Amino acid sequence: MQRIVIGGGMSGMVTALCSARAGHKTVLLERNNRLGRKVAMTGNGRCNIGNINCDSSCYNGSGLDEFVFDSVDVKECVDFLNSVGIFTFADDEGRIYPITESSNSVVDCLRYALQRAGVEVVCDCTVKEVVKQSDGFAVICSDKRRYADDVVVAIGSGSQAEMPFVKGIEDFYTALCPSLVPLKVNNMDKTLNGIRVKCNVRLLKDGNVAAEEKGELLFREYGLSGICAFDLSAVIARRTVKGDKSDYGVLCDLVPHMPYDMLVTVIKSRLDSRCGREELLYGVVHNKIAQHVLKRVDGLCAEKIARVLKNCLYSVSLIRDYGKSQVTSGGLDGKYCPRLRLPNGIGAVGEVLDVDGKCGGYNLMFAIASALTYCKLYNGEV
Numbered sequence: 001m002q003r004i005v006i007g008g009g010m011s012g013m014v015t016a017l018c019s020a021r022a023g024h025k026t027v028l029l030e031r032n033n034r035l036g037r038k039v040a041m042t043g044n045g046r047c048n049i050g051n052i053n054c055d056s057s058c059y060n061g062s063g064l065d066e067f068v069f070d071s072v073d074v075k076e077c078v079d080f081l082n083s084v085g086i087f088t089f090a091d092d093e094g095r096i097y098p099i100t101e102s103s104n105s106v107v108d109c110l111r112y113a114l115q116r117a118g119v120e121v122v123c124d125c126t127v128k129e130v131v132k133q134s135d136g137f138a139v140i141c142s143d144k145r146r147y148a149d150d151v152v153v154a155i156g157s158g159s160q161a162e163m164p165f166v167k168g169i170e171d172f173y174t175a176l177c178p179s180l181v182p183l184k185v186n187n188m189d190k191t192l193n194g195i196r197v198k199c200n201v202r203l204l205k206d207g208n209v210a211a212e213e214k215g216e217l218l219f220r221e222y223g224l225s226g227i228c229a230f231d232l233s234a235v236i237a238r239r240t241v242k243g244d245k246s247d248y249g250v251l252c253d254l255v256p257h258m259p260y261d262m263l264v265t266v267i268k269s270r271l272d273s274r275c276g277r278e279e280l281l282y283g284v285v286h287n288k289i290a291q292h293v294l295k296r297v298d299g300l301c302a303e304k305i306a307r308v309l310k311n312c313l314y315s316v317s318l319i320r321d322y323g324k325s326q327v328t329s330g331g332l333d334g335k336y337c338p339r340l341r342l343p344n345g346i347g348a349v350g351e352v353l354d355v356d357g358k359c360g361g362y363n364l365m366f367a368i369a370s371a372l373t374y375c376k377l378y379n380g381e382v
């Protein structure tokens, strides 16, 4: 069998490699001048390549993630990485990294493995259209027309890349929305820019809690960033894909390690000992957070100050900018490709599918697992 894989990101490289290892003549087409451009950007250059705690709660619930992780587990993904010379470790929170902690070394290992397996890699080649024929597919590329028995799209998303488009699959997409993006806050207090706080956050919609996260929040002059804000953005993005246009609030407990009563006692004792306003929260929160919180409270009532520290509310909206997003919510709809093939027979793996995960290695893990699943399902074809 001859297989063409379109897109040389993580999912395309893994698909092409497994295909060639199974003995199929395999061609990998990539529009950029090199493979794995996005992989090289991941994890701030360290490549958070997976997570040992992968389960469906980490994804958007389209069903495709369950299908894939029922077929391939985390161990198989890690074994596959080992087989191409990528050795890994997991940190205390289950995030998997290459032992080199270098995303470039991951791309290098995959590139050399593709070469060794005999995959024909063609860079600077944009695929414009895939046409089903009576005996396989015609793939119309920027340089020429190619033919194959099997075609797999692994074209990813428009997050920090040019929005991909291949004619022949466009009718099978859901709506799209940038995800894992910072959140814009109306009237943000710009003095907080650059401050990081470990806190508990709740996403509110119409006063109800839509999601909760714990971790680091990074204040920016435009709003909220950091892993907590990114993970909340995923919840908003997934709802936006389904047509929801609501406004959201983020409620922050800025002192999660100190219960409300204890906070009140500390503040009261400082008020009793005639501390000045600026000294009230010394040692409790970052000085700039203290000033920010005190600006939100009239007078010097310990209970009011403690309440704002434990429930600091920001009205937020999604920054709908693919250039700032790590992934895209939405994609090829699982109802058309429940077993990773579209009704016209074209295969699909990775982020082009309607699967998006939280921060923490879940997106690369899905790219790898979906590629391995595709090959498990269809490598037996001759």
Ligand SMILES: Cc1cc2nc3c(=O)[nH]c(=O)nc-3n(C[C@H](O)[C@H](O)[C@H](O)COP(=O)(O)OP(=O)(O)OC[C@H]3O[C@@H](n4cnc5c(N)ncnc54)[C@H](O)[C@@H]3O)c2cc1C
Residues within 6 Å of the ligand: 006, 007, 008, 009, 010, 011, 012, 029, 030, 031, 032, 036, 037, 038, 039, 041, 042, 043, 044, 047, 048, 049, 050, 125, 126, 127, 128, 154, 155, 156, 157, 159, 160, 161, 164, 165, 166, 325, 326, 327, 349, 350, 351, 352, 360, 361, 362, 363, 364, 365, 367
């Ligand atoms: C800054 C950043 C940091 C990230 N960090 C992490 C992280 O630490 N951990 C994690 O799990 N995830 C992370 N992600 C998300 C992760 O990188 C992606 O989910 C994953 O790389 C998707 O892989 P993919 O192969 O499906 O798609 P992509 O990596 O997007 O690959 C698709 C490829 O297809 C090519 N292509 C598109 N259209 C065509 C065409 N018509 N013809 C030919 N080629 C085409 C593209 O050029 C691209 O190379 C991060 C993303 C970004 C942007």
